Amino acid sequence: MDPHLLTTFVTVARCGSFSAAATELGYTQSAISQQIAALEADLGLPLLSRRPVEPTPAGRRLLEHAEPLLLRLRAARADVLRAAAAPRHRIGLAVTPLGFTADLADRLARARAAWPLLEVTVVTCGRERVAVLVAEGEADLGLVDGLAAPSDPLRPPDAGPLTTTGVSEEDVVVALPAGHPLAGRAALRLADLADARWLRTPLCPLPRLRALAGDGFPVALEHRGDDVRTLIALVAAGHGLTLLPASALRTPGGAVGVPVSAPRLVHRVELLHGTLPPGPAADLARALTG
């Protein structure tokens, strides 16, 4: 169960090929073969079926453990190094598109005005990637958003001991094309829209929606990407529905938002960070949650 071997195993499983993993990791095919053989000998189990290369049941089980384990290992390393390093004025902020609300942008602006030395880099990416960046220390702070029952915490991926702090909660609206028959309603119940056509987008994960509101919500069109304007344009053109925080729909774009009355849902934003040493990063964390 050497992490070195686990890394190789994960890579081979992802690539579906020994040789592809070899070039990716900078080894020979032969080395990969020997590493996998060593891992299988160590556990006494076949982990991959060859030709085609696919994880066996035991291999699938191991994969479920290996990925978070390797992440935690990198996170631990990063955390120790970060704690020992001198406090930096260069702060990395990883955000999900809907996590970085206008309100937070304002707070960030005020913080930068108050501390002119502060240099901030903002990276936009998906929820899991935010957690990984923060855990591995590539970002000092993270902002993730998600749907939740009121005052329920989000469940960030298990990337080690990260602190999460609630930053804001906001109403959720259903985004509809302006001419939609329901667009004039004062409020809607999600159950009434379970048979409508929905957009599959990383900005509003349907599995989460189904967990909170029940089955249904068939997919009309898939959207890959982080851009909210694209999503709103898709809704406005009638390609399907999605849920958004109320504030995201205030910009004009041909789509209108109707509040969700049941179930009680909020769009929640949480700040994510490791143990911060006193310094600019901790100051900024306070400014953003304050």
Added chain:
Amino acid sequence: MDPHLLTTFVTVARCGSFSAAATELGYTQSAISQQIAALEADLGLPLLSRRPVEPTPAGRRLLEHAEPLLLRLRAARADVLRAAAAPRHRIGLAVTPLGFTADLADRLARARAAWPLLEVTVVTCGRERVAVLVAEGEADLGLVDGLAAPSDPLRPPDAGPLTTTGVSEEDVVVALPAGHPLAGRAALRLADLADARWLRTPLCPLPRLRALAGDGFPVALEHRGDDVRTLIALVAAGHGLTLLPASALRTPGGAVGVPVSAPRLVHRVELLHGTLPPGPAADLARALTG
């Protein structure tokens, strides 16, 4: 960050000595020295101050990561092996003393009557150890108890992806000597007892109590061990107070229980297990959760 080196580091830190760790791990003192040097070189940081051997700040930080990390590594290995192994009729059940209530003992008896092939081994130990035993597969099922606000889950130690299921909730009582001035009361508020003298015992962790009910609860006497009868005897003799689930005080022993009216607290028992393959272990889990 080789786990091998991490294990050595954790052992040295615990022993406070290179040579002691060497004998414990079956290496020479020299090998330990080289391993620690390798780890420090890898991270580029001193992790231990020598003479006396004590973790540096960076070392302390690493220790916080290393212990759960190594536990998860062992847990992952155990889980993969367990999933691949044939279902066994020999079930290991790890329980905290107060987690194994009379009700659960009954359910276990009924389960054994229903499945005569079932062989059960029960091990009593502390909360953390239960989690470790289950995570590492030495026990198939665990029962842990703890104080919590009603319907709040307990927080088991992070030993990997374990499933927890609430099994029972029961009222909490303050255990008092029979002649105690408050022994006749119908109910008590914990805040009124924050200045009384309490027993420090693993069966009722005071830090948890303080987290739920506020500061105070000074220690009169320390009790090490798992035995409830000893604890009740200590209470009866007036050495100090403690909290117990109501049912634990129904056996005669010179101590009486007075219900806690505020804050709202329950004694909660949870079943802990990894992903169980269909078989005796899963059957027993169902029988215990009822």
Added chain:
DNA sequence: TCTGTTTACGAGATACGTAACTATG
């Protein structure tokens, strides 16, 4: 000086690459 850690060095084990081999589609 005595205890306990570090360093030097050699032996054994390990891990990788080359290249020949084998199995499968």
Added chain:
DNA sequence: CATAGTTACGTATCTCGTAAACAGA
């Protein structure tokens, strides 16, 4: 027959143990 994984084997590296050097109490 070609593509892709395995096996054999030589070499470089690593890790540990022995033993000598070194540093605090």
